Amino acid sequence: xxxxxxxxxxxxxxxxxxxxxxxxxxxxxxxxxxxxxxxxxxxxxxxxxxxxxxxxxxxxxxxxxxxxxxxxxxxxxxxxxxxxxxxxxxxxxxxxxxxxxxxxxxxxxxxxxxxxxxxxxxxxxxxxxxxxxxxxxxxxxxxxxxxxxxxxxxxxxxxxxxxxxxxxxxxxxxxxxxxxxxxxxxxxxxxxxxxxxxxxxxxxxxxxxxxxxxxxxxxxxxxxxxxxxxxxxxxxxxxxxxxxxxxxxxxxxxxxxxxxxxxxxxxxxxxxxxxxxxxxxxxxxxxxxxxxxxxxxxxxxxxxxxxxxxxxxxxxxxxxxxxxxxxxxxxxxxxxxxxxxxxxxxxxxxxxxxxxxxxxxxxxxxxxxxxxxxxxxxxxxxxxxxxx
Numbered sequence: 001x002x003x004x005x006x007x008x009x010x011x012x013x014x015x016x017x018x019x020x021x022x023x024x025x026x027x028x029x030x031x032x033x034x035x036x037x038x039x040x041x042x043x044x045x046x047x048x049x050x051x052x053x054x055x056x057x058x059x060x061x062x063x064x065x066x067x068x069x070x071x072x073x074x075x076x077x078x079x080x081x082x083x084x085x086x087x088x089x090x091x092x093x094x095x096x097x098x099x100x101x102x103x104x105x106x107x108x109x110x111x112x113x114x115x116x117x118x119x120x121x122x123x124x125x126x127x128x129x130x131x132x133x134x135x136x137x138x139x140x141x142x143x144x145x146x147x148x149x150x151x152x153x154x155x156x157x158x159x160x161x162x163x164x165x166x167x168x169x170x171x172x173x174x175x176x177x178x179x180x181x182x183x184x185x186x187x188x189x190x191x192x193x194x195x196x197x198x199x200x201x202x203x204x205x206x207x208x209x210x211x212x213x214x215x216x217x218x219x220x221x222x223x224x225x226x227x228x229x230x231x232x233x234x235x236x237x238x239x240x241x242x243x244x245x246x247x248x249x250x251x252x253x254x255x256x257x258x259x260x261x262x263x264x265x266x267x268x269x270x271x272x273x274x275x276x277x278x279x280x281x282x283x284x285x286x287x288x289x290x291x292x293x294x295x296x297x298x299x300x301x302x303x304x305x306x307x308x309x310x311x312x313x314x315x316x317x318x319x320x321x322x323x324x325x326x327x328x329x330x331x332x333x334x335x336x337x338x339x340x341x342x343x344x345x346x347x348x349x350x351x352x353x354x355x356x357x358x359x360x361x362x363x364x365x366x367x368x369x370x371x372x373x374x375x376x377x378x379x380x381x382x383x384x385x386x387x388x
Contacts, residue, residue, distance in 0.1 A: 014132040016375045017111070017368060019043050020124035021104030023088060024113035031057070031152075032089035032144030033069030040071060040088065040142065043127050047134070049073040054160065057145075057152035068145035068152040072160055075130070077137035079386035083168035084126040084138065084378070085343055086175070087146035087153065090115040096362045110365045117366045118359035122174025125371060129378035136382040139168055146339050150302075154339040158346060170313050171349045172381065173340045176356035177332075182370045183321040183377060187351035188314055189238060189307035189333040190341055194269045194277045198223065198288055199296040204261035216263040217251060219292035224249075224265060226287050232271065232280075238307055239272030239333050244284075272333075277301035303341035306349075307333065313348045320380035321352070324373055352377070 019039070026036035033055065041051045051073045057066020068089075074081075093101035093114045101114040115121075123142060130138050141161075145153030161167065177185045200220045205213025224246055232242040248266035269280055281299045288295050308314070314331060322328045329352070340349045354374060358364045 014128040014375060014379075016121075016124040016128035016371050017106075019127055020111065020116070020121055020371065021113075023120040023124060024104035024115055025102050027102055028089055028115070028144065029092050030089035030145060030148035031066060031068040032087075033067065036088045037069050037071055037144070040123070040127070044073045044140065047075065047127070047131055049075045049130075049140070052160065056156040066145075066152050068143065068148075068156075070144065070153060070157050070160070071140065071142040072157055072166070073140040073142075074166060075136075075138050077135050077386075079137050080169035081137050081139055081167070082382060082385045083141055083171040083347070085141040085154070085171055085173045085339065086119050086123050086126070087143045087339065088115070088120055088123055089144045089147050090118070090120070091147050091360050094362055098363055101364075106368060109368055111368055111371070112363055112365045114364055116358075116364050117176045117354040117356060118364070119174050119176060119353055121366050121371055122176070122353040122374065125375040125378050126174060128375040129382060132375070132379045133382040133386075136386055138382065139166060141171070141343070143339065150339065154342045158342060161346070168347050170316075170385070171343050171347050172317065172378070173338055173343065173349060173351040174353040175338045175340075175351050176353040176359050177335075177351050178353065178355040179357075180355070181325070182355060182373050183325045183327070183329050183352065185332050186314065186317055186321070186329040187333065187335065187338075187340070188310060188331045189273070190303070190305065190335070190337050191239060191242070191333065192271045192275065192277055192305035192341075193302040193337045194271070194281055195300045195302065196267050196269070196281060196284055197298045198265040198267075198292075200263045200292045201294055201296070202259070202261050202263065205259045207257045207259055210259065213259040215259045216292070217260065219295075220249075220263040220265055223288045223291040223295070226291065227267065227284060233274050236272055236274060239305070242269065242271035242275060244269050271305055273305040273307055275305065277304055303337045306341060306344045308344065308348050308350055311348075313350050316384050317350055317352060317381060320377050320384060323380050324376045
């Protein structure tokens with residue numbers, strides 16, 4: 001793809017499609033490594049990028065989600081260093097595809113394949129935009145661990161950048177943010193995410209002799225009811241209200257006349273920037289322990305809420321979107337988490353990518369014309385950054 005991209009750049013026309021098809025052809029179910037990074041490196045090297053690939057994490061059999069491959073590519077140029085960030089790992093394809101999930105086949109103007117919109121399409125558009133703007137000062141921050149535990153991906157890339165003294169002025173993450181049409185939604189922040197596992201021990205016994213047993217189920221249910229009644233906030237100017245959802249309740253009791261010896265629950269919290277993860281976990285844990293003092297609690301904070309205040313970066317991207325599509329985007333903080341939650345510690349971060357209607361679905365697909373338009377938007381961003 002590299003030679004073809006360079007030739008296209010000289011003609012002012014850069015097609016991201018050939019690279020995207022090569023990326024999709026690589027089975028890169030998370031944690032990704034190997035072939036998909038070979039393809040990406042081969043595309044970047046002819047464009048003048050210094051490519052740094054490295055593995056992080058323990059073997060997958062150890063339960064760590066590793067090893068994961070990451071790629072950091074930097075090219076010198078004019079203007080401040082602008083970073084594109086994303087991932088080439090994908091979720092498993094599942095059954096029922098019309099064709100092969102790794103085909104990258106184009107039918108009726110649509111390109112099909114796992115990762116087409118989430119988010120190999122954006123990665124291919126990054127590269128094509130860099131080819132079209134050969135003098136731009138650019139970094140690509142690409143991980144193989146976004147769809148997985150995200151322990152050895154972007155976090156490790158940030159460490160690598162710090163070791164090398166690389167600090168972008170701004171960063172654009174290519175997650176599929178568009179909803180109905182390309183460029184209709186730009187993400188300027190994300191809610192935080194935290195999980196709490198509740199394990200309430202009891203003492204098994206016969207239901208006819210409850211005084212000889214200790215039923216954990218009512219304790220867990222009372223704790224769940226108290227948490228469910230919480231109203232964390234009413235939302236903010238940029239964020240919707242925080243919410244707590246119970247996602248599992250497990251007793252595992254196969255017999256109707258036995259009081260169980262243990263009950264378990266799990267909850268997920270999505271919270272806005274009025275809260276911090278540790279304080280929320282502490283508050284929820286106190287409620288559980290009030291109703292179930294012997295409960296064993298474990299938690300994980302997947303990410304804190306963040307907001308990139310509207311300003312230079314959002315204006316720059318909005319202008320680029322309007323230049324290509326004719327309409328400005330909506331600024332939003334809706335949806336789930338992304339690796340932008342890590343990158344915000346480095347520099348201002350914003351997100352824009354393809355239409356997300358089929359991400360993680362069977363027959364994931366994007367419009368080829370959207371891929372071309374996204375490439376043009378990214379190129380327009382780089383032109384604006386050069387004159388900052």
